[in-house]
Amino acid sequence: MEGRxxxxxxxxxxxxxxxxxDHDRFAPRPALFRHFIEDVRGLSGMVYGRRLYQAMRYWDExxxxxxxxxxxxxxxxxxxxxxxxxxxxxxxxxxATLVTSNIEVLIRGLRSQLVGDIEVxxxxxxxxxxxxxxxxxxRLYLHPVVLGSGKPFFSGPVPSLRFVAKExxxxxxxxxxxxxxx
Numbered sequence: 428m429e430g431r432x433x434x435x436x437x438x439x440x441x442x443x444x445x446x447x448x449d450h451d452r453f454a455p456r457p458a459l460f461r462h463f464i465e466d467v468r469g470l471s472g473m474v475y476g477r478r479l480y481q482a483m484r485y486w487d488e489x490x491x492x493x494x495x496x497x498x499x500x501x502x503x504x505x506x507x508x509x510x511x512x513x514x515x516x517x518x519x520x521x522x523a524t525l526v527t528s529n530i531e532v533l534i535r536g537l538r539s540q541l542v543g544d545i546e547v548x549x550x551x552x553x554x555x556x557x558x559x560x561x562x563x564x565x566r567l568y569l570h571p572v573v574l575g576s577g578k579p580f581f582s583g584p585v586p587s588l589r590f591v592a593k594e595x596x597x598x599x600x601x602x603x604x605x606x607x608x609x
Contacts, residue, residue: 434471434541436534438553439566440580441600447577448550450482453570458597460496468503471541474534476549477513480523483548487520510537512552534561554582562586565605568596 440448441455455463467473475483486501493501509523512530519525526533534556537545547553547562556562565588567580587608594602 432542433538435544435563436474436538436547436556436561437544437564437566438547438556438562439466439568440548440550441568441570442580443570443572443574443577445573445575446579446581447574448580449574449577452574452577453572455600456597457496459568459600460500462596464496464500464503467500467507467546469544470507470546471543472508472510472537473546473548474510474512474537474552475547476552477511477516478551479549480509480511480513480519484520530555531559531561534559550578550580550582557581557586558583560607563606564591567603567605569601569603571599 441450441453442448443453483504486504489498489501505522507522509519510526510533511519511523512526514527516525530552538561547556553562588605589608591604591606593604596602
């Protein structure tokens with residue numbers, strides 16, 4: 428479409444100081460959780476790898492011990508369209524589409540059809556999309572935690588990046604934003 432910008436594909440995850448992602452070993456505090464509610468609210472959609480999608484399915488069912496923020500996050504997350512890349516899943520939950528092949532075609536199509544930001548979740552998926560040159564921006568939510576092991580933020584070769592911005596999100600979490608280097 429003439430005059431219309433392509434949607435941006437953004438890979439964003441919480442990360443330890445030593446480069447690992449692990450949602451079970453450090454969870455966001457209330458202020459950061461509020462940031463993520465607004466972040467998800469502003470997305471045009473989300474593309475997940477299987478493992479992260481299965482972890483995020485937690486938000487599909489209300490829990491009796493949730494507070495207002497958890498209920499709000501769940502509602503916002505449920506409302507967003509999701510594409511789940513997996514060769515092993517046979518089905519996905521509400522407002523989600525299972526993608527078993529042609530991920531490059533899917534992403535290029537989403538980028539041309541949607542406006543705004545599409546978030547990528549999962550290091551392996553992001554690594555594959557990085558290899559195809561499809562990630563427009565990397566957002567590292569840096570936490571003051573050293574894990575020593577786990578799943579690295581970058582799966583595969585680390586791309587050449589150029590610094591774009593930094594933002595202090597909470598008193599102890601900084602978001603570093605990078606784009607692929609030309």
